[in-house]
Amino acid sequence: MARSSQFGGGQRTVISAAGVAGICAGIALILLLILPGDAPAVRNVQRAVAVIFTPIIELASLPGRAIDGASDYFAGRAALQAENATLKQENEKLRLATQFISQQKFENEQLRSLLEMELASELAFQGAEVLADLSSPFSKTVLVGAGVKDGVEMGQAVLASEGFYGRIIAVGSQSSRVLLASDLNSHIPVVVGNTHIRAILTGASDDDPILHYVMQDAEIAVGDVVYTSGDGGQIPSGLLVGYVSAAEADNLRVSLAQRNNAADFVRILRKSVPLAPERDVGSVADEDGPSSDGRGVSGDQSGP
């Protein structure tokens, strides 16, 4: 059993290592059971601890990054050549896609001007590096290097190179935590396919989250594209989420376009979609009954 310890070389036995560990375990269990997780005070403490430990973790992860860099270095010439060839192909495809998008954008602007329609909002992005992957069996989150100082706010959508990645659930002064779409507590309102079937995408802790609250007669097929619906007002509509990978009645799954652990840099959408007016000022709503902002089902975008 543990050796007894003494203060200052004196003879009085004070406490053993097991005793210290027992007291620590007791404190931790009491905190765990009595502290409400969503209390502002707890969040503030968590934020403060995260602020202190983020640079330390970043520093301590240098050996890991070095090991990772070394394994990349020794990956071999052949692998690099193959990767280079793939990148050239992708680059060519992207050039063509950019041309197509430019044409579409021009045409879109022309049509808007014909209809005298103003854009509801222009999306602005804040780039950020992924500092740490904080995923565990309990949560799927990453730490990104942008915070309050960069204009990051709670609930903002986060995109990676392949598509929708997650949303901000905690903001520090210089870093923020992103809840990934694959987390068990992630609920994203989405539309599926060309028919825009509405559903809620719930994380399943892997790269294939589940579609919930789908109408019974909805026709969904494997390969259908899934976009964010914008319902709920926090996440803009039209962001690519993934593709339907299983379309059985009791098993509707989506393969995420942006896989979990494959992002080095992300873009945070700084401006969210416009919300409904705070109060009705016109008389139209009173005459027509309950006011409507034209939205469909209100999506639950709340986190844990």
Place this chain on the structure above:
Amino acid sequence: MVRYFDLTHVMISVLFLTALSLGKTPDSWLGSLDLSIPFILLFFWALFEEDIGLPYVPFVLGFAQDALTGTPFGLWPAVFMIFYILCLGQVTVLRTVGTGTLWLSFILLSGVTYLGIMGLVAVMDDVDVSLSGMIWMVLTSWAAFPILAIPLRHYLSEEELGRF
């Protein structure tokens, strides 16, 4: 004479922090290590490096882990401490056994701890846990044990011999 702060403490603290951070390297195979290495380190410290200064390291870093990952405050310190106490209870039996027996003991003790985590989560309303993620974590920690066991055991045994 009790040691509150010496080179071994610093080394162990840095090692534990580095181990926790290894699993946080983004876009890397190291990310799959999660919390495997810290559990192995705790096991060896409990058996070969008993000192009252040491439980504070996983205790404090457990809170940091909670704050960073968003798990309920106190979960990881409690888990680390319970595992540490379980290991301390086996010191007299396990200190002289071979690496194979140590490995089996680690599998048993960490298995009990992981089951305890699942039980703890089951009684908490606001925590979900991925069963597949947990099984993966258990398997990686069991698989990583022999790789770390030889250098750790050698270093910590030398340290013990040198001290007495």
